Amino acid sequence: MSTPEWMDRTRAVRPGEELDAAWLEKYLAEKVPGLTGPLGVEQFPGGHSNLTYLLRMGEKELVLRRPPFGAKAIKAGHDMGREYRILSKLEPVYPKVPRPLVFCGEGESPMGVPFYVMERARGVIIRAKPPKGIELTPDFMRRLSENFVDNLVELHAVDWHAAGLGEIGKPEGYLGRQVAGWTERYGKARTDDIPEMEQVATWLAGHLPAELAPTLIHNDYKYDNLVLDPDHLPSIRAVLDWEMATIGAPLSDLGMALAYWGQADDPEERVALPFGLTMLPGNLTREQLVARYAEKSGRDVSGIAFHYVLSLFKVSVIAQQIYYRFKQGLTKDERFAAMLFGVQILSKTAARAIETGSIRP
Structure with missing residues (x-):
């Protein structure tokens, strides 16, 4: 089977990660x-x-x-x-x-x-570097970012009761458990003194909002977890990486998407994080994403700032856990050495969002 130039490339298995x-x-x-x-x-x-x-x-x-x-x-x-x-x-x-x-x-x-x-879901994946052979014009990115939101609304509309997915989550008290659980995970993986992480954790625990009706949520929804249909670009063919999916607060899913969504007018250190190509011309801004989600879903999005801060904190903790594994010698993947800088940058972004009460840069 031939491999188109835009297809994700694989490589030889890393030493120590071989299969039988x-x-x-x-x-x-x-x-x-x-x-x-x-x-x-x-x-x-x-x-x-x-x-x-x-x-x-x-x-x-x-x-x-x-x-x-x-x-x-x-x-x-x-x-x-x-x-x-x-x-x-x-x-x-x-x-x-x-x-x-x-x-x-x-x-x-x-x-x-x-x-x-x-x-394997074959298709185009938009990662930190543009796929070969596909021009990411402003019009392309505009339509892709609109499809991105619309597909999240579609996902949140899934009848999870009828699908038998009730077993995968406990929606009541979801946000409180999220704050407590991710704070605990950070404590277990902590390696360095990062004051903003403690500040954000304390703020989250004291500002839990009322919860909307629960939906199926992906919890890691971003460009590089989408597979685009190469024959109908930029239509979405598949969503990947369901490891953190659950039944919970739909705005927390939107908040996670925003946490990964860098804009060209963000501080330079955040734009530099390898979160994909959301800063390219044509992409919706974070505020435009939220507005389109509200229009398409009919949900009240007034509490999105909390979910944005929570998601920045969660991504920071994930990066900290990866860095912890690297420091402990449990992985030899050299990419993980820089994860601590991601924790510092994202926790500062969360602290600024708390100060401003906004998802703006």
């Missing part, structure tokens, strides 16, 4: 009808959480997901069985997900950790 290819080939041939070897294994180099591999068997392209090595600080974020169940129940009612194929529990896996395999 001989066992895996036999296992997949038994579990997935129509698969025949030999098995080829490569690794997607991006991502900072669960490890993702490209598997090729004949003409089939599959994706395997497994927890990272040394993942102890946030076990819930690496629950492969939960992620597999979400995809299995979501696919019939929200088709913009990769089709899950097989889940392997910890006891059966020679890796010592559970994993699952799904079909």
Whole structure:
């Protein structure tokens, strides 16, 4: 199968993160009808959480997901069985997900950790560097950012009761648990003195808003978790990385999208963070994203500043956890050495948002 120039490139598996290819080939041939070897294994180099591999068997392209090595600080974020169940129940009612194929529990896996395999969703992914062969004009980015919001509204409209997704979350008291839980996670992964992190955690605990009716939320909704249809750009074909999905406050999902949404008029250090290409001309601003979401969903978005601050805090904690694993020698991925700077920048951004009560730069 030929690889278009805009397709995500894989590479050889990083040392220490290899799979048991001989066992895996036999296992997949038994579990997935129509698969025949030999098995080829490569690794997607991006991502900072669960490890993702490209598997090729004949003409089939599959994706395997497994927890990272040394993942102890946030076990819930690496629950492969939960992620597999979400995809299995979501696919019939929200088709913009990769089709899950097989889940392997910890006891059966020679890796010592559970994993699952799904079909590869082929398409264009907008990452920190523009995909080759596609011109990201202002008109393209405008339409993409509009589709970005509209698809989030569509996701929040999923009937999670009918889909049987009630088991994946406890919506009552969601925000309070989020603040307490992420504050605790930061404490466990803390390495350096960052005053803004303590300040933001204290503010969040004292300013919990009333909660809207719960919806299915993705919790990591951003450009590089979207797969675009190459034949109908910039339409969205699939949403990836459902590891943190739950039933909870819809504005927290919008807040997370805003936390990753850098603008050209943001402070220079934030624009420099590798959060994708949201600062390119044509993109909606954070305020325009919120306004479009309100228009399309009919929800009250007056409390969005709290959710923006909470999401900045959560992203900071995630970066801190990754840096902690690196400092402990649990991963050798050199990209993780710079994560502490991300914690410092984002926590300062959150502190400024508290001062101004705004999502503006």
